[in-house]
Structure formats: structure tokens, C-alpha cells
Amino acid sequence: MWRRLVVGVATSALVLSACQQAAAGEVEVFSWWTAGGEADGLAAMVEVFNEEYPDLTFVNSAVAGGAGTDARAQLATRLQQDDPPSSWQGHAGQELIGTYVAASQIEPLNFLYEEEGWLDVMPETLIPLISDGDSIYSVPVNIHRANVMWYIPSRLEEWGVEAPTTWDEFLAIAATLQAADVTPLAIGFQWTHMHLLETVLLGSLGADAYSALWDGSGDWGSADVTAALETYQQVLEFTNSDASTLEWDQAAQLVVDGNAAFTIMGDWAEGFFKAQGLEPETDFGWASAPGTDGLFQFLSDSFVLPVDAKNREGALAWLRVAGSQAGQDAFNPIKGSIPARSDGDRSLYDAYLTSAMDDWASDTVVGSLTHGVVANDAWKAEIDTALGLFLADGDVGAFQEALVAACAEAGPCS
Amino acid sequence: MQVRVAFRGRWVAVGMLAPSMLAVAIFVYGFIGWTARVSLSEWRGLLPDYTWAGLANFVDLFADRRFHIDLVNTLVFTSFFVVGAVTVGLLLAILLDRQFRGDSVFRSLFLFPLAISLVVTGVAWRWLMNPSTGERLSGLNLLLGTFGIDPLAWHTTDQPWGIAWVALPAVWQMAGFTMALFLAGLRAIPEELKEAARVDGASELQVYRGVILPLLRPVLLSALIILGHLSLKVFDLIVAMSGKDIRLDVPSIYMWTTTFDANNYARGAAIAIVVLVMVAVLVVPYLAWSLRREAEL
Numbered sequence: 052m053w054r055r056l057v058v059g060v061a062t063s064a065l066v067l068s069a070c071q072q073a074a075a076g077e078v079e080v081f082s083w084w085t086a087g088g089e090a091d092g093l094a095a096m097v098e099v100f101n102e103e104y105p106d107l108t109f110v111n112s113a114v115a116g117g118a119g120t121d122a123r124a125q126l127a128t129r130l131q132q133d134d135p136p137s138s139w140q141g142h143a144g145q146e147l148i149g150t151y152v153a154a155s156q157i158e159p160l161n162f163l164y165e166e167e168g169w170l171d172v173m174p175e176t177l178i179p180l181i182s183d184g185d186s187i188y189s190v191p192v193n194i195h196r197a198n199v200m201w202y203i204p205s206r207l208e209e210w211g212v213e214a215p216t217t218w219d220e221f222l223a224i225a226a227t228l229q230a231a232d233v234t235p236l237a238i239g240f241q242w243t244h245m246h247l248l249e250t251v252l253l254g255s256l257g258a259d260a261y262s263a264l265w266d267g268s269g270d271w272g273s274a275d276v277t278a279a280l281e282t283y284q285q286v287l288e289f290t291n292s293d294a295s296t297l298e299w300d301q302a303a304q305l306v307v308d309g310n311a312a313f314t315i316m317g318d319w320a321e322g323f324f325k326a327q328g329l330e331p332e333t334d335f336g337w338a339s340a341p342g343t344d345g346l347f348q349f350l351s352d353s354f355v356l357p358v359d360a361k362n363r364e365g366a367l368a369w370l371r372v373a374g375s376q377a378g379q380d381a382f383n384p385i386k387g388s389i390p391a392r393s394d395g396d397r398s399l400y401d402a403y404l405t406s407a408m409d410d411w412a413s414d415t416v417v418g419s420l421t422h423g424v425v426a427n428d429a430w431k432a433e434i435d436t437a438l439g440l441f442l443a444d445g446d447v448g449a450f451q452e453a454l455v456a457a458c459a460e461a462g463p464c465s
Numbered sequence: 466m467q468v469r470v471a472f473r474g475r476w477v478a479v480g481m482l483a484p485s486m487l488a489v490a491i492f493v494y495g496f497i498g499w500t501a502r503v504s505l506s507e508w509r510g511l512l513p514d515y516t517w518a519g520l521a522n523f524v525d526l527f528a529d530r531r532f533h534i535d536l537v538n539t540l541v542f543t544s545f546f547v548v549g550a551v552t553v554g555l556l557l558a559i560l561l562d563r564q565f566r567g568d569s570v571f572r573s574l575f576l577f578p579l580a581i582s583l584v585v586t587g588v589a590w591r592w593l594m595n596p597s598t599g600e601r602l603s604g605l606n607l608l609l610g611t612f613g614i615d616p617l618a619w620h621t622t623d624q625p626w627g628i629a630w631v632a633l634p635a636v637w638q639m640a641g642f643t644m645a646l647f648l649a650g651l652r653a654i655p656e657e658l659k660e661a662a663r664v665d666g667a668s669e670l671q672v673y674r675g676v677i678l679p680l681l682r683p684v685l686l687s688a689l690i691i692l693g694h695l696s697l698k699v700f701d702l703i704v705a706m707s708g709k710d711i712r713l714d715v716p717s718i719y720m721w722t723t724t725f726d727a728n729n730y731a732r733g734a735a736i737a738i739v740v741l742v743m744v745a746v747l748v749v750p751y752l753a754w755s756l757r758r759e760a761e762l
Binding site for chain 1: 509510511512530531534589595596597598599600601605618621623624707708709710711712714721722723727728729751
């Protein structure tokens, strides 16, 4: 009786595993591209994938939630269960290195870079930021710029103001705008406040001092940082009071509707404006965030190869498409970003994106905080808590102390 | 003969309960034990790290400014929610106890909100309690505006009162439940007691104060305990209303963000244990008291 039971169980196990082999044509990819231009861009890249690999089925496991906070929570659960998808989207930089490389959950991709010749077409300054030592860990699909200020030119004319180039200029025109019953700066949930914070820090401190804060050589307690935080506090006084109920696109909507003058958001906002039927330069305009002209604060969406990926060959196929010219040129024009590769077909990109491609080639490149380049998850969470407490009580001194403590506890400061 | 039957019956009873007991032992008590172990460890990344840390996580937690906000918010929310739900529920129960025509329709209406997910309630009330002013006036502020009342900030009021406004949708959702509890309690009061009081010359108000409300005390206690432990664990309503705004932070949200955003499993487990202790302080004495009461009866 026992022998029959054992044989029965063994046979079922064999049959079940055979079934799983047959289903191996699936490639499950996790991302947070669920809205507007992002979802459409992903669909275009999936079309390229389906053309090149017709035997593989793409399974879209996208999870909504700005900057991927909810998607990463779900991913963590999957990884704990040792059930990784075939690939997932992650922000190139410390978000990937500090989390997944530290836990040995993703594989180095140097072999793929050599096979596909990517080292020749991707910018040099990017590679160290997506590597741990000499091992490259992700395939960047796009480059986004965080320090961009958006506005509607016709409305600025109406109100008699110009896009400010420094924060002092912004504070000067803010009163004029408020008198016209216009919110000077539209902003949303807490993460958009962190996004604003990093552009203010960059604008006040400059590229070198800003980068020094993240590699442990800078001093978070310095007077320069105090001045930057005080500027930040002053700027916040000119934002909309219902910010905590708005997502980034709803804040951008305020600019479209004429209720606000400016919003500082990454250049994925371009996809949003275009989806509203607005044309770049004529209907909507952009400038570097005040104080950051000549500086490209970047973030990059990239895909990884999990250790024990589901359908490893399928995962590698997806990565090849993600790093290919066809894949990146399918995805980026729609998503509103520029390819990480330098050989993108410029004719496919609109006015804003071609200007961004020029900037990418010439500006000084620094990393974004909110979008995972310069700080790992634990450090970023400490900064986020400190920021939340600051937004609640407005105490700059306590905020700076908390930032110093955050760097000491979760970052490279001693 | 009788002893043998009783013996066999007992084994059948144990057999039927065994699967549930096993499930509870593993999935409730086993996991509580594991969480307690993690809270005493240094697990701070994606890979489990059970290095012994003693009570360090708890000490750090109670010195944490964000956790102080959480505790204050929990206290404020619990107070407003429990008082609100009990008052409204009792009022509705007293009114429905009058037994007029169509009272079952009203009973159902008041119970409907219970069927809605707290996330749906949170989103709907977020729209209603939209604090935008000026041209973007909407929701309840628009209604107040037609009566000439200034727009309110609702749940975006400064900490600690913002969370008191979140108690409004929570009361809306749970008042039906408290109403059902009190209705059952009211129906259990023998009519003779009320008649006797009326015959003795008591007014209706005196009948309520002297006879009915005192007899509702056990039901009130049950309601307080159930509502209390729900409010200590509130999570989805607040996240649906405000994302992760720190001004409305509560321990369960802090636990979620610190575990999944910061990968700080040790701190998340410590918060979970603190919440467990808070709920146990509420529920365990009540269970002991009601078990003792049953034994006496």
C-alpha cells in the first residue's frame, strides 16, 4: 500500500514538472508601468519582443503606485518565496545594488553586454552607477531627467512672469502669481516633495557638493545644507494646500488647467502633457529646475536577470530586446524618455526629447535621490521619514539633524 | 456503559477540532513566535539575519519621533472612532427599537456600509473630504460653501487632529455594526422590567437612564472591545485616504513602510509586537472576564 502511494506521488510529481516545462514559453516581467505614456511605451516594446521571439509569451505583471513603491513591496514578497519573475524593472543605481545585489538575488550581466556590444553604445558615466565593482547588474532601457520645471508658456505671458533660473527669482515672482490667484508651484504626495528637495539641494549646492553628500565625503550638517533646506522651506510656502491628496499627474493637471504656474517633475511629465493633446514648445514649455542649468540629474529604468529566473532563456531574450536599438526606440519616444544607448534614431523623438539627448551628451551627470540612484532603500526610507516629520512640523534644524543621523545610520557617513 | 459513551464522544469532539487547532497553532501562534524572534534580531536587508539584538529594536522604536506620532494618532483615532461609533450606533438602535413600519429597511440601510471594503470607503471619503479651495472646491467643502461656511481642511489638518477626521468614514462604516449589537441587547431586555418602571411613574427618559442603559453594559463592553481592537490595527482606510502622509501615520502603516520600503524587517517586527501587545491588553482581560462569566452562568 505504501509503495503504491509513493509511486503515485512520484508519478504525479513527474507529470506536474513536465507540465511546467511545457509552460516555459512565458516570460513574466514585473514593472510599475501602468499609466498613460508608460503603459503605452511598454506595450510598444512588447510588440518588438513578440516580433523577434514569437514563441515566447510576455506576461505583464505591472503594479501601480508612483515611483514603484507598491510594486517593490509585492516583489519583495515574491523573492522571499523564492518565486522570482523572469525579470523586473528597477531603478539603476543603489536601489538595485543596495537591495538585490546585497542579497545575491540578481546575476551579473557582463557576458550579455559583451555579446550585444552595449559597452560601445552606452554612456561611460552610466556604467559605474549600475555596477557593483566590475560587475554590471542591469540593462538600462531609458534615461529620465529629474530636474525639469514645466509650465504653459501662454499662461506665463498672461501673468507677466518668466520661468525663473534661480530659486531667488522664483520667490520673487511667487507673490505676483499668488496675487493672480495662481499657485506658484504645484506639488503632490510626499515623494514629489522629496523630488523637489533633491532639485533644491542640487540647485543650491551645485554638482560637486551634492554628489559629495552621497558618497560620504560631504557634510549633511554644514551651513550650505542649512541654507538649502531653508530655501526649500520657503519654496514650500508657495505650493498648493491640498498637495497630500494629489498624485504627480494630478499636480501637473493643475498646471494644465491654469491653477498653478510651475511643477517640478521628471520628464515623464512630458508624456502626460502630450496625452492631454499639448504640443512641446508651443503648448507646454520646460526649463532646468532653478539653479540646475547644465546639470543632468538622471534616473534610469532598467531590467535585471534574477538568480533562478523563471525561464532564464526567455528572460535573456527580454533583456536583449530591452537593450536593443529597436526595443529602446520603440519604448522611449512613447514613454517620453531618451534611450540609454547613444545611437537612438533622433527622427523618432520630439522637440523635448531631442533637446534632452543633447543635454545628456553635454551636461554634468548627477544621480537622483527619489528614484534610487544615489541612496539605497534603507537610507532613502530614513530620509523619507525625516522629510515627512519636517512637512508635519516645519522645523529645519530638526530636519537637518535627522538627515545627518540618516546618513550615519544607513549611508556612508561615519 | 455511560462512561464508555462519554469517552468516545470526547474523542470525536477532539478529532473535529484538531485541524483548526493545528492551523491556529501554526499560523497564529507559530508566526507570532517567529515575529517576536525577528523583532529581537538584526534583520535589515532582503536576506534573513537572526543575529541576536536583544531589546535594541524596541528601545530605538520608543525613542523614534515617527513612532511617537503613531502612538498619538492611534490614541486620537481610537477615542473619536469608538465614542462616535458607540454613540451613533446606540442612537440608531434606540430609534429602530421603536419598531415602526419599515424598520427592517432602515436596519438594512444602516448595515450596508459594513459590506464595503475599507479601501473603497477610504477613496470615496477622500473625494468627499477634498480640502481644495477656491476654483477647485469640491466634495463636502462645496456643500458647505453653498451654506456660506468656509472650506475645512478635513483630514489634512495638522497632526494630531487630522486623524480625528479619518474617524468620520470609520464611524460611517462601523456604526451599523454597533447598532446591530445594541439592537440585540435592547431586544434581550424583558418588557416586564420596562413596564414595571413605567407603572412606577418613570418618564421614558428615566426608563432609559435607569433600566435600559445599565442593562446594556455587557453589550457596551463588547462593542468597546471590538471597536477598540479594530482601531488599533487600522491600516487600509488611512492608506486609501492619504497615501503615506506622515501626519496620518499609524503603527501598522509604519510597519508596512519600514518592512517593504526600507527592508528593515527587524524594526517592522518590533512594531508588530508592540501592536500585538496593545491589542492583547485590550482583548485578553475581556476574554478572561467573559469566560469567567460563562462559567458562573
